[in-house]
Amino acid sequence: MIRPITYSFSELTIDKVHLSAMLGFPEGNLPEPFDLYVAEAFQEAEMICDIQGAYCFTKTIEFGAGNGQLIVDGLEFEIGKTIAKELRHSENLALFICTAGSRISQLSQELLTGENPVLGYIYDVLGSMIAEAATDKLQLEIQKIANEQGSAITNRYSPGYCKWSVADQHKLFSFFPENCCKISLSESALMYPIKSVSGIIGVGANVKFREYTCDLCNQNECFQRSHRRIKA
Amino acid sequence: MNELLTKLSECIEFGKINMASPYPPNMKGQEGADEITRKALEEGVNPQDILSLGLMPGMERIGVKFRENKVFVPQVLMSAKAMSTAMLHLKPHFLSGAAKQKGTFIIGTVLGDLHDIGKNLVGMMVEGNGYKVIDLGTDVNSEKFIDAAKENPDAVIGLSALLTTTMVNMEKIARDIKEAVPGTLVTIGGAPVNNDFCARIGADHYSPDPQGVVEFLNTKFA
Ligand code: B12
Numbered sequence: 230m231i232r233p234i235t236y237s238f239s240e241l242t243i244d245k246v247h248l249s250a251m252l253g254f255p256e257g258n259l260p261e262p263f264d265l266y267v268a269e270a271f272q273e274a275e276m277i278c279d280i281q282g283a284y285c286f287t288k289t290i291e292f293g294a295g296n297g298q299l300i301v302d303g304l305e306f307e308i309g310k311t312i313a314k315e316l317r318h319s320e321n322l323a324l325f326i327c328t329a330g331s332r333i334s335q336l337s338q339e340l341l342t343g344e345n346p347v348l349g350y351i352y353d354v355l356g357s358m359i360a361e362a363a364t365d366k367l368q369l370e371i372q373k374i375a376n377e378q379g380s381a382i383t384n385r386y387s388p389g390y391c392k393w394s395v396a397d398q399h400k401l402f403s404f405f406p407e408n409c410c411k412i413s414l415s416e417s418a419l420m421y422p423i424k425s426v427s428g429i430i431g432v433g434a435n436v437k438f439r440e441y442t443c444d445l446c447n448q449n450e451c452f453q454r455s456h457r458r459i460k461a
Numbered sequence: 462m463n464e465l466l467t468k469l470s471e472c473i474e475f476g477k478i479n480m481a482s483p484y485p486p487n488m489k490g491q492e493g494a495d496e497i498t499r500k501a502l503e504e505g506v507n508p509q510d511i512l513s514l515g516l517m518p519g520m521e522r523i524g525v526k527f528r529e530n531k532v533f534v535p536q537v538l539m540s541a542k543a544m545s546t547a548m549l550h551l552k553p554h555f556l557s558g559a560a561k562q563k564g565t566f567i568i569g570t571v572l573g574d575l576h577d578i579g580k581n582l583v584g585m586m587v588e589g590n591g592y593k594v595i596d597l598g599t600d601v602n603s604e605k606f607i608d609a610a611k612e613n614p615d616a617v618i619g620l621s622a623l624l625t626t627t628m629v630n631m632e633k634i635a636r637d638i639k640e641a642v643p644g645t646l647v648t649i650g651g652a653p654v655n656n657d658f659c660a661r662i663g664a665d666h667y668s669p670d671p672q673g674v675v676e677f678l679n680t681k682f683a
Contacts, residue, residue, distance in 0.1 A: 260485060
């Protein structure tokens with residue numbers, strides 16, 4: 230069963246201080262006029278995002294003979310050792326997709342290449358934060374359902390991270406109807422709208438939730454690593 | 462050196478676009494790149510000197526600070542905006558030949574990939590360091606890169622990819638370019654790309670940041 234969700238911007242946990250930090254001003258001391266741009270982006274956000282998501286629970290999972298495969302309802306995912314380790318003891322999985330919608334990226338693009346590049350960039354970063362924050366909320370829903378059934382959940386993991394090939398998104402998307410949440414997947418496994426996230430969460434009585442840290446990731450040249458920030 | 466050029470380089474470095482712009486706060490009310498470039502031209506400063514001794518040093522300084530994580534994307538965008546505002550005044554002088562850019566750089570995000578902020582930043586930095594930049598946009602196939610390379614002999618080509626899946630297309634495009642227009646230099650970048658991949662696909666250069674491309678180009682178009 231596919232469970233759709235929609236959220237409004239005001240339901241999400243996104244604060245200006247975090248956005249400032251993402252822009253490179255960790256103490257929130259944004260110089261004028263960047264502070265005004267951030268205020269403007271927050272004010273407009275409700276109007277320009279179209280947050281949608283969907284999730285489902287799989288029936289069966291089985292870890293493959295090598296230690297990086299996961300067979301989900303008969304489909305084999307090459308999730309790699311790191312994620313396989315994190316998902317250990319899962320009895321089933323929640324699969325999800327979630328998007329901030331396409332308008333925020335369109336607006337960002339227009340401003341970036343036009344009159345106000347910084348405001349355009351702020352919308353870009355805010356769009357990423359919306360996609361992540363909406364997925365946080367979706368994850369909480371999954372957690373609630375799992376808890377009601379006496380299970381716990383792992384953190385979420387996405388194709389493209391920790392040696393899990395981004396191409397596996399095609400398999401993940403096969404669990405959802407076409408154009409679900411208005412997200413489409415290109416041949417090269419790029420989701421459109423750009424500000425979209427997909428992934429899986431392990432569910433089971435004995436699974437552990439571990440924070441996502443840089444040491445799980447193989448991306449060495451990462452500005453977030455150099456800032457010691459962890460989540461995309 | 463002409464005091465106006467020193468001031469102009471500071472406007473670029475600190476992103477001061479024009480008098481009306483409130484950024485950066487400590488330069489509020491002062492003239493910006495717009496007014497100073499106009500003034501320098503009116504005073505008869507050589508357009509080439511405005512580019513090479515005013516604009517470019519400012520852009521280089523911000524590029525280095527960005528690489529060193531001393532400033533972030535918003536400050537770079539302000540500098541780039543100040544730069545492009547000044548360049549509007551110089552455009553007629555490029556057309557007349559009174560000022561020359563160092564060379565041509567063609568950039569695009571490869572087929573199958575729509576990421577463009579990183580690519581745009583690279584384009585802005587390269588332009589700010591005195592090159593003509595031709596931006597082919599996103600989702601660009603071999604044919605478009607090759608056509609642009611043929612139209613602009615000696616141009617260096619920059620390829621951007623943000624997904625491992627589109628790195629495959631980057632490999633094909635780099636090989637296609639080399640085959641169709643031998644001798645064309647190809648430089649690559651984007652989050653999942655690295656030096657090993659660069660060597661494997663026969664590209665000429667990889668850089669994790671825009672300043673690296675500028676330095677590479679400077680060795681080729683000295
Ligand atoms: C923010 C972010 C997101 C946001 C927004 C994405 C967006 N495109 O707007 C969200 C949360 C939505 C997201 C989603 C996903 N993401 Co993401 N995301 C990032 C993150 C953290 C930053 C990207 C960014 O905006 N960078 C800022 C810009 C300015 O930098 P840049 O584009 O890299 O460009 C710089 C350099 O690379 C370089 N450069 C760029 N081009 C060129 C060209 C040349 C010639 C040169 C020399 C240099 C150069 O210069 C630029 C300026 O410094 C990166 C990790 C990272 N640290 O880079 C992952 C990353 C890009 N994402 C990744 C992945 C996997 C995904 C997802 C597939 C995950 C999923 N399954 O849900 C999805 C895909 C989304 C989609 N539409 O298909 C991977 C991609 C690699 C891969 N395995 O394929 C990365 C690298 C993370 C990782 N650690 O593996 N993501």
